[in-house]
Amino acid sequence: MNRLPDQPSARGDAARQAPEGTLSTHTYHRRMDGVSREIRLVGRPTGRPGEELFEVAETTIPDPTDGHFLVRNAYFSVDPYMRPRVGDARAYVAPHTLGEAMSGGAVGRVAISRHPDFVEGEWVLHMLGWREWALSDGKYVWKVDPTVAPVSTALGVLGIPGFTAYYGLHEIGRLQPGETVFVSGASGAVGSAAGQMAKIAGCRALGCASSPEKVSWLRELGFDGVFDYREQPVQQALADLAPKGLDLYFDNVGGEHLEAAIGAMRNHGRIVACGVMSRYGDSEPSAPLNLFMVVTKRLRMEGFLISDHVDRFPGYVAAASQWVREGRLRYRETVIDGIENAPAAFAGALRGDSIGKMLVKVGPTEDS
Ligand SMILES: NC(=O)c1ccc[n+]([C@@H]2O[C@H](COP(=O)([O-])OP(=O)(O)OC[C@H]3O[C@@H](n4cnc5c(N)ncnc54)[C@H](OP(=O)(O)O)[C@@H]3O)[C@@H](O)[C@H]2O)c1
Incomplete structure (x- = not known):
């Protein structure tokens, strides 16, 4: 098994070695069992996509090498553009590859960094999708300020x-x-x-x-x-x-x-x-x-x-953060808990079950 530095194998070790609520990468590491779950696309829809198109798979949490960092996701996003991607017809985005984890927006916290621009403990928005842990090289990643609003908003109103x-x-x-x-x-x-x-x-x-x-x-x-x-x-x-x-x-x-x-x-x-x-x-x-x-x-x-316009995204976030702070731009979220429920969230979003932004919560948002 791939091991992270200073990473005991069992959750019991975590409880003994790291005090509750300690904010450090060690807290993160000592609480994990080395397994990251992800949602893979395993079928193509014939009509309205259902939960049977996906499977929950287990993989090993990767070790970041130089120029990479590891993120523990807190939320990932369920979006309408994923509907054409699960089919096999080429739309404006290529179809998703069968057997691979779904890509898409996710927000999480840097757990280990070997990248010069990202520091452990920072919140980031990235596009590595439907998984509990993500290994990033820093491309298509934006830093998230957790003091403006809950970090989930980086996938919705501030995303x-x-x-x-x-x-x-x-x-x-x-x-x-x-x-x-x-x-x-x-x-x-x-x-x-x-x-x-x-x-x-x-x-x-x-x-x-x-x-x-x-x-x-x-x-x-x-x-x-x-x-x-x-x-x-x-x-x-x-x-x-x-x-x-x-x-x-x-x-x-x-x-x-x-x-x-x-x-x-x-x-x-x-x-x-x-x-x-x-x-x-x-x-x-x-x-x-x-x-x-x-x-x-x-x-x-x-x-x-x-x-086509992501260069303008940071400017938007700055302006919209002010509106959110002032209460002029409000939002609502429909949060589904647990990565295993992501396929149901996807099917539900296409049925119009959600109000506001549909999200799946897959990890902690607090410091423990
Ligand atoms: N052009 C771009 O770059 C870009 C980027 C992001 C999103 N989008 C598009 O923007 C749209 C909204 O995305 P979103 O992120 O807001 O999705 P969303 O949060 O899932 O909201 C979509 C809304 O569409 C409504 N809807 C679903 N099926 C419908 C139907 N048959 N007839 C009428 N309304 C229906 C639902 O509300 P009701 O239950 O009230 O019907 C739902 O609130 C989508 O078409 C998405 O593809 C485009």
Whole structure:
């Protein structure tokens, strides 16, 4: 077995040798049994992906060599972009390799560092995904300030989802104060941030979700107009809430929501094409039926991939941290405990079970 320096093999040793609550790498090491669990993709979906696509595997915690560091993960993220990745068709990201641990956003603490830029005890955001321990070479890693907000927010409102909302609204959507903005998938990680950021920018924010509880949370967040799209057709709701039309549509959903929004846009309105939650399971591409209205209304519709803009991410975190501190940007998390429950979390997120950011908790957030 791979051994870390000063690492006894049993948890009983930890209790004897390290006082409770001691903050040191030794505390981490002495409490671990040398095993790291990870979630591997072992099948391809034929329809909606289920838990049977994954297995929990055990592996040995790696030893970092020079230029590397070891992270003990506290949380990892379950994201919609993982849906196309578990299939075998090439989307904008390559399909995930069968038999390998799922990649994706995770936040954890440096346990052992042999890298000049990372110090033991620091919190980091990285992309090494669904595992308890991760070995990093420092690429695609951002430091996380645990004094701003709980470290889990580095995967949500202060992470890529929040940044996606910000970049989409301001850089792609060119949002102006006083405009009317509609956000679909508004109770999700991106949508909830987008609606609040539209308010911060001095706009009127409309949003929709699929249950009374989600709709009520949108009201709490300050959305000016909200509806349950399972209770009311989107087209009708938009006609009621925005009789003069929409200036900007932030599209997380595609399909019927997009079609209804095109119908509700003002001339020269803009559509930010962020994602197509309602269509990720489709085997055939589908389009809105009223695309000609994009022409007649002289709309601008622009898609984007936030991975093209990661150089702007630290600037976003600095600005959004201030909003979070001031209580102007709020968030909610659905946390599933235990790495073995990650497949269920993934299936649940695709069903729309989560409110706010869906996370899996896999390790300690405290100093012990
Ligand atoms: N372009 C980029 O670079 C980029 C980056 C990150 C995310 N995204 C996209 O942004 C979107 C939101 O991501 P997220 O991280 O916020 O995901 P999320 O937290 O899982 O939220 C997604 C929301 O979509 C809604 N939804 C699910 N199925 C739906 C359906 N059939 N019809 C209508 N609404 C549905 C769900 O709410 P309800 O229960 O209310 O339906 C859920 O709240 C996704 O499309 C994702 O792919 C794009």
